[in-house]
Amino acid sequence: MVTMNSMRSLSRLLGAILCLGAGCRDSQPPPEDENHRAGVLPAGLFLAAPPPAARDVREVKRDPRDGDAVVIRGRVGGGKHPFVPGRAVFLLSDLSLRPCSANPDDRCPTPWDYCCEPPDRIAARTIAVEVVDAGGRPLAVGLEGVGSLRASAEVVVRGRVSVGPAQTAVIRAEGIHVGAVSETASGSP
Amino acid sequence: MRLLPFDYAIRNLGRSPHRLAATVLGSAVVVGVFVSAAAFLHGMDVGLARSGGPENVLLLGAGSEESIERSEIPPAHAGIVAAGVRGIRRRFDAAYVSPEVHLALAVSAGGAPPRLAPLRGITPGAFLVHPQVRIAEGRAPAAGRAEVLVGARVAARLGVRESDLAVGRTLRFERRDWTIVGRMKAPATVMDAEIWCPLNDLMLAARRTTLSCVVLTLDSADLADVDAFCKHRVDLQMVALRQQDYYDSLREFYAPIRLIVWATAGLVSIAGLFGGLNTLYAAFSTRIRELAALQTLGFSRRAIVLSLIQEATVASIAGALLAVLSARVLLDGLAVRFSMGVLSLRVDSGVVALGLAAGLLLGAAGALPPAYRCLRPGIPEALRAA
Amino acid sequence: MLRMRFLPLVVKQIVRQPVRAGLAVAGVAVAMFLFGGVSALQSSADAAMEAADPNWLIVYRKDRYCPSTSRLPESYADRIARIPGAARVVPVRIAVNNCRAGLDVVTFRGVRERDFVDEFAPRLTLAPGAVDAWRSRSDAVLVGETLARRRRLNVGDRFNAAGVTAYVAGVVRSDEPEHDNVAYAHLPFLQFATGGRSGGYVTQFNVRLARPGTGETVAAAIDAELAADAEPTQTRSPQAFLLAAADDVMQIVRFTRWFGWGCLAAVLGLVGNALALSVRERVRHHAVLMALGYDGRLLARLVVAEGLMLSAAGGLVGLATAQGVLRYASLAVSVEGNSIAVLPTVAGMIGGFGLTVAIGVAAGLWPAVQAARREIADALRVV
Secondary structure, rough: OOHHHHHHHHHHHHHHHHHHHHHHOOOOOOOOOHHHHHHOOOOOEOOOOOOOEEEEEHHHHHHOEEEEEEEEEEEEOOOOEEEOOOOOOEEEEEOOOOOOHHHHOOOOOOHHHHOOOOHHHHHHHHHEEEEEEOOOOOOOOOOOOHHHOOOOOOEEEEEEEEEEEEEOOOEEEEEEEEOOOOOOOOOOO | OOOOOOOHHHHHHOHHHHHHHHHHHHHHHHHHHHHHHHHHHHHHHHHHHHHHHOOEEEEEEEEOOOHHHHHEOOOOHHHHHHHHHHHOEEOOOEEEEEEEEEEEEEEEEEOOOOOOEEEEEEEHHHHHOOOEEEEEEOOOOOOOEEEEEEOOOOOHOOOOOHHHHOOOOEEOOOEEEEEEEEEEEEEEEOHEEEEEEHHHHHHHOOOOOOOOOEEEEEOOOHHHEEEEEHHHHHOOEEEEEEEHHHHHHHHOOOOHHHHHHHHHHHHHHHHHHHHHHHHHHHHOOOOOHHHHHHHOOOOOHHHHHHHHHHHHHHHHHHHHHHHHHHHHHHHHOOOOEEEOOOEEEEOOOOHHHHHHHHHHHHHHHHHHHHHHHHHHHHHHHHHHHO | EEEEOHHHHHHHHHHOOOHHHHHHHHHHHHHHHHOOOOOOOHHHHHHHHHHHHEEEEEEEEEEOOHHHHEEEEHHHHHHHHHHOEEEEEEEEOOOOOOOOOOOOOOOEEOOOOOHHHHHHHHHHHOOOHHHHHHHHHEEEEEEEEHHHOOOOOOOOOEEEEEEEEEEEEEEEEEEEEHOEEEEEEEEEHHHHHHOOOOOEEOOOOEEEEEEOOHHHHHHHHHHHHHHOOOOEEEEEEHHHHHHHOOOOOOHHHHHHHHHHHHHHHHHHHHHHHHHHHHHHHHHHHHHHHHHOOOOOOHHHHHHHHHHHHHHHHHHHHHHHHHHHHHHHHHHHHEEOEEEEEOOOOOOHHHHEEEEHHHHHHHHHHHHHHHHHHHOHHHHOOOO
């Protein structure tokens, strides 16, 4: 005869088995959601007008707080390849970083890598921006060329700060405006 | 079209044994040079193609994508990567992550003068991410005991005998002796000419405080995930690329050398062709009347040209066979010291086929112009030729 | 020797067989083109060794060859300067895009401004204002001529190599081959452009001797001074350093010597073959000449002259083409940051031409003997 006690024991046993199974699959990723698999960008991601009260990248990186809503402005760049092919992730650099093309007669072919600046300074003034799915994983679609997004483009991003290990911050974008933004400083202080 | 019998071409070859010997030898030399060039470049290509694992991703210091030797990564980054990237392959909780140091140091063994040899500082993870490596003798080196594992081609690199690198013998570098505890094989890869030792031991001995790279084998993750991680962690100043892409870029680096080797082989072939053409012009020109007589017997010019091509091709193929066989015996697997490593010449079926094709082409190309010249005059004129 | 009045006859004999002569000349041209390349490589390697100034020493990290593995504290400069016999110490930071042997290696040499002006600039030919342009920007480089040609660089261009993005402030020329394939940068720029973790470190120190001939003593003193330090050194003359660092490349250069001999053997074969065929075909012509009073020795000299002309013509074309191609291609073989620019020399080409002529004469000897020995009657009876 099946009693409540035996039912509880059975469910515990089943639960334990399920837990073990989940533990054994620690190398497998969590279930994907539809958007991640299909790489579909959310509708309305690209904004016609820049959101107000934008802050500089270096300001946001100075004191990042996990979950904070933020509007951040900068220039796409900070490395030779600021976009991740096949993922909705790109690098955004502070407007104070000086591209080599700003020098007269400088025919730099990749000004967005800011090679005229010291690497540590570039790292300190650059942040990653990503568009994520419900599970917090970047969407499986590249952003280069989408909505006029290109290297050296000036953008304003509305989103939330996500703070990871070693206090490293990432911006989870909810809206992106591509277009010229006003600078707080055009040179390197 | 009525063709001339094949043995007609063969009999004509025997008319002048000296000329036949010269043609065969000339063809052998030209094809030999061609096959040597192909074996050298094929060995280079295979070595670079097989050194990269298909699922492996290389993490290097930003700006060092061209050369692992220049790359610097703080040792702590290996642990950060292992914890931060989801989808790395694992086996019984061991992650397929290999922090490594790549160095070229002056190494001496067997009393020979020191020579530059590639060393790799490794952890046990290296054997997971580099499945091409197999310990053929002995065991992996243990940390803290000045032990090394030596690749099968290291003797060629150092210019010593194989017995000088037997298990139990010693190498010397960085002012100390290191005991060889194992021999490894990683055929047709760059690792076959490397000396492996425990990572911390090498870093201590070489007074190095940074890694060269971190190698990962991915499972469910792909390169984009690792790239995204590097971008999330801009502070780490690392870049991710497929290991095979790194070796492909190295292959591109050697492109000018490849071009020069092929150009040299091509020019030697052309010089040989010119010499052969001269010989065949002379050989065919003495037979103008004979060829005219064949035409009067009803054989078309096309059939005669085919027979002349057969004649020339048989001689050149004979030379090509000689060259290819010699190359297979003398060159296949020959280790050549080249650019911080060792190259193994490869005379495989592809190279053999290329050599034989070259011989065929030499024969056909060498016969056509003289054949055309000899058959150009009309029959009466040709029959009156001296 | 053959009298000049017989030369038109020799030329006519050659021209009468245009295809055979053309093929022989073309074959010789190709072989001598290859020989020209090999000869240029050999002479460039020798020149690199000889050009190494014996009044300098190179202080490098002991047992290291790849520039990225030699990291000497800049503070060593003061200690080295105090060694008796060391007149001047120049810290140099070297960055290469690849330590491996290759033909497309870019080498940056980071030096202090005053060192460049005092020690390097006098040995270089620079356009007016180039040094000032170099001084005006921290990321400016002065690029060697071979490197500039190979990478198609002009003043004002930017280029990236070895993780460094630099601005070309000028192109330098020099009689010393070591400057041809390098880009001179500012030392602090190079120290920080290559990752930012190596400030205060250099790859090597170049030490000028106070008195010639004291190299060994001063080298031993420098190494003894720094032997117990975290980064011990090995001090050698530039020649010894190049020999050790470029051992692999030198092996290949030595091997190509055999290839060069092979090219000359090919010339012998080509010309000899052409002459042998020619003599065989002209048996009756020679018999007629002998009947007209040409003796065997004169015939032999005609044949040898024909060989000389064929090989001279082919040699001239091949060697001249090699000169042009090598100068245009701007090749430089580099390994471990040391470059050997492959440039042909006029002396080398003249020497090669002389060899071709000599081989042409040698190739004609046996056919000449064969032609001279034939009896008139036997020759006339040949069908």
